Amino acid sequence: MRGKAVKLYNFGFGPYPQRLNIYLAEKGLSDVQRVMFKTPTDKTGWPPAEIAAISQTGSLPILIDEAGTTVTQSLAILEFLEDRYPAPDIEVLPIPWI
Template identity: 55%
Template sequence: MELFNFAFGPYPQRLNIYLAEKRPKDVAVTIYEAPDKFAGVPPPEVKTLTPMGSLPILRDADGTVIGQSLAILEYIEDRVPEPDMRGNTPAERAQVRQFMHMFDEALTFFALWARHGSRLGHGVVRSSREVAEICAGRYFARLREIDRMMTGSLFLAGERVTIADCVAIATLQYANDFYAVPIPPGCIDLQQWFDRFSLRPSATRPPYPEEQRAKAYGLMEQTEIFA
């Protein structure tokens, strides 16, 4: 299997963290620092592997191509079942998927808030105070729901790391480190989990382009929306 990925960003980082935790032997990884259409990064032959043309992209030896991060995580788990990072029982797997999809929804709301409210989105999309307010509210609400679901276990879905942890840390790390949006006050279990997982080698902060980060940083102050 070949994985083409970027060095930062919440969707690429899910895969980067997952691979650092699982360490599968049969996945060759190519990482590009950042997209650069003038320099042909990523190369056209990689971008055209999927209709979306965005990374991450997985290509298997049999010709299978997958261009969606959650599907890639599930596919690698199917192809490389050990060490298991999805759960051994139907109940465990359902819990993992529940956290995965809730964080995926949260990231969608966050991305819309950032895209329509931050300086980084100016000139790219139409700024919208209404969209920013609605999506910020839903992002924080989803994190509070997740916090209420947590049981105090070492990881989100039990006593060992799963793909849910990889999706979650990539989301929260991106919001915190790139946009300076922390976990909302009162989410004690979620904050404690984030602090613990952030110390793992897999969660080392990726290299962000500082020019972009300077425009993104301080999203709450930019939009005057707070948790």
């Protein structure tokens, strides 16, 4: 089976990851392949090699599209997805201090 075009590396817990988890649920988007990680309790073993190869900080969420475009930061990812999948319209509000 072919993988989906857009991959989202994420945790199931935490405020920034949950922005994406809630957005995807509200949006009903199934085009995004979700690669979920168990939330680390400390830095031991984090980031795993798969994430370290993408991001030095190991901070999630991270999105990669089929062209290899890599988007970090939850709000930037929300805007990227909203541009790419405009329907149904979900207003992504800029929160300048985050």
